[in-house]
Amino acid sequence: MDSFELSSTPVTPKVGALDMDRLSFILFGHAAFQYLNAACELGLLELLMNRGPLTSEEIRKELLLEERSVEILLLGSTALGLTVKEGRRYSTAPLIISLSKEGAWRKIKDTVAFEQHIVYEGQADFVDSLRHSTNAGLRRIPGDHPDLYHRLSQHPHLKSIFYQYMRSWSELANDHLVAELDLANATRMLDCGGGDAVNAIALARHNPGIEVTILEIPGSAAVTETVIAEAGLAERISVQPGDMFTDQFPPENDCVLFAHQLVIWTPEENTALLRKAYEALKPGGKVVIFSSISNDAGNGPLIAALDSVYFAAVPAEGGMIYPWSVYEKCLRESGFSSIQCADVPGWTPHGIITATKSCEPPRSPSAF
Ligand SMILES: C[S@@+](CC[C@H](N)C(=O)[O-])C[C@H]1O[C@@H](n2cnc3c(N)ncnc32)[C@H](O)[C@@H]1O
Structure with a gap:
């Protein structure tokens, strides 16, 4: 894992030049995703992993689709590389087979379901969201509350898709969180x-001494x-139902x-939350931010940029995949020091930031 101190984030990463291939892929990106979702929801990829290679006729019978439907599905899945055609038979792409063996494909499928059922429609309101600087796409999820999370309580199916995805998205990167955080002497x-x-x-x-x-x-x-x-x-992890903005943090x-x-x-809002965290920490305690993070050059990673459409359009009025420097500013304004960053390896744009509440009492204004 690459570790660095904030304010020293290096080099401007290169972004590939736009060519016709990339432009046309962007133009039809929504259709590419629909093929991926269909291949997941209809069970094409699992079928071919378990029983392939199969002909289109065999696939048609297994998936209970009309001939035209299976031809469209296989045209797209094969053109996109999700399936591979050899002679008359189709199989699942080797990458998906190996992701499946290591347990990552299920997590990606959970992400596909989240994108399809919670994100997709609301992103059509991206322009409105930018124009009015608000999450206009939340209107696609019925309810009165101004954020997605409270609305999910009224939609049990969406709620279960959301938490299944959240679990998988965390699990794609949280072994690095576990390895990075030194909680050996922590208790709370x-x-x-x-x-x-x-x-x-x-x-x-991983840390048998802590209660959460x-x-x-x-x-x-x-x-x-x-x-x-x-x-x-249940003896070591308890739940405090409440609102992190208005309720007191346990000390x-x-x-x-x-x-x-x-x-x-x-x-x-983040600075306000970090101030509350500062107050709720013992001197020497640490705040930890574990999230997708964009680079300070403002040009990626691509997944962080793409995921920001969701944060602009759906969950709450303000939000995005912020760069490291925004967190540094919020942390310093909240009183934290010794800010350390770790870039998590892998295809998700995860990062870990830790910052410390100094053991020294804060200097009074007269001391400046
Ligand atoms: C994006 S999810 C992250 C869940 C989890 N931390 C993870 O990484 O998998 C955000 C969570 O914050 C909760 N949340 C949102 N607003 C909240 C509030 N005002 N007070 C307490 N929790 C809140 C949501 O219900 C949701 O479970």
Whole structure:
């Protein structure tokens, strides 16, 4: 993992020049995604992994599709490289087979379902969202609350897709979080907006000395509690149902975690949350930001840029995949020092930022 101090983020990464191939791929990017989603939802890729190679007629019978439908599906999946055609028979792409063997394909499929059922429609309101600097696409998910998370409580199917995806998205990178965080001497951790406890459970298993409180909205707290109980960790991980903006944080923590959290809110809201974290930490304690992060050059990574469309259009009024420097500013304004960053390797644009509440008392204004 590449580690560095903020303010020293190096080199401007290169971005490939636009050519006709790339332009046409962007033009029909929505269609490419629909082929991927169809191949997942209709079970094409699993079928070929388990029983392939198969002819189009054999596939048609297994998937219960009309001939025209299977020809369209196979044309697209093969042109995109999701399936491979040799002679008259189709098989699943070798990359997907190897991702499946290592357990990553299921997580990618969970991400596909999230993109299809929660993200896709709302992104059509991206222009409006930019024009009015608000999450115009949330209107596609019925409800009154101004954020997605509270609305999900009224849509059990979407809620389960969301938490399945969130678990998978965290799991694609959180072994690095577990390896990076030194919690050997920690006893108390607060996980703000901890979702279904995916990160709290991973950290608690690795650090038997810590107890974790998860602050989560009341509409999701029952999911969190169920998953903790299933993991057998109810004695060490508890849930505090509430609102991280308006409720007090439990005090005297060694660590406060914001996992996939500060991408949702404006920098001003993030600074307010980080100030609350500062107050809730013991001197010497650490705040941790674990999230997708964009580069300070403002040109990538590509997945961070693409994922920002969702954060602009759907979950809450302000948010994006922020660059490292935005977090540095919020952290310094909240009183933190010793800011350290780690770029997580892999195809997701995850990063980990830790910052410390100094053991020295803050200097009074007269000391300046
Ligand atoms: C993007 S998910 C991240 C979940 C988890 N931290 C993870 O990394 O998998 C954001 C979580 O924050 C919770 N949340 C949103 N607004 C909140 C609030 N005001 N107070 C407490 N939790 C909140 C949501 O319910 C959701 O579970």
